[in-house]
Amino acid sequence: MYCPFCRNPDSRVVDSRIADDGSAIRRRRQCPECGRRFTTVETTSLTVIKRSGVGEPFSRSKVINGVRKACQGRPVTEDDLAMLAQEVEETIRAAGAAEIEAHEVGLAILNPLQRLDEVAYLRFASVYQAFESLEDFESAIALLRHEAETKGLEGQGLDGKPVQKSPL
Numbered sequence: 739m740y741c742p743f744c745r746n747p748d749s750r751v752v753d754s755r756i757a758d759d760g761s762a763i764r765r766r767r768q769c770p771e772c773g774r775r776f777t778t779v780e781t782t783s784l785t786v787i788k789r790s791g792v793g794e795p796f797s798r799s800k801v802i803n804g805v806r807k808a809c810q811g812r813p814v815t816e817d818d819l820a821m822l823a824q825e826v827e828e829t830i831r832a833a834g835a836a837e838i839e840a841h842e843v844g845l846a847i848l849n850p851l852q853r854l855d856e857v858a859y860l861r862f863a864s865v866y867q868a869f870e871s872l873e874d875f876e877s878a879i880a881l882l883r884h885e886a887e888t889k890g891l892e893g894q895g896l897d898g899k900p901v902q903k904s905p906l
């Protein structure tokens with residue numbers, strides 16, 4: 739690896755540490771020529787196979803660009819988008835495959851986006867899952883409502899009273 743400052747083709751590792759929960763190694767390097775330090779990050783390569791069959795390296799910025807449009811006018815910050823992209827990458831890497839289909843990246847976006855902003859989620863899902871009618875929106879919204887209700891009632895029975903654990 740060339741020194742990014744003086745292009746010297748040699749560098750010395752001065753420190754290595756595991757990063758991103760074990761999915762990456764960061765190395766601090768020093769150039770013996772100019773003495774400056776820089777960091778390299780080593781991860782397993784992750785290839786996204788596009789519908790055309792062409793593979794390209796996974797990129798968080800592509801995830802962010804794909805989601806940004808759905809978030810227009812919504813209270814979603816750049817930090818939120820960066821965290822979402824990180825979560826998407828972690829989910830995909832945790833699955834352990836070296837290659838994934840582009841549509842699987844879309845699937846991995848749905849969950850964190852739903853938690854981030856439900857309107858953005860509906861917009862993204864409507865394009866990504868090719869909603870064709872109002873019914874598609876209705877069933878997606880019904881699902882969101884159902885999930886919100888089940889969350890709110892966690893630990894409660896249908897009558898709203900706390901669930902009694904069965905003695906068995």
Ligand SMILES: [Zn+2]
Nearest residue numbers: 741744769772
């Ligand atoms: Zn140098």
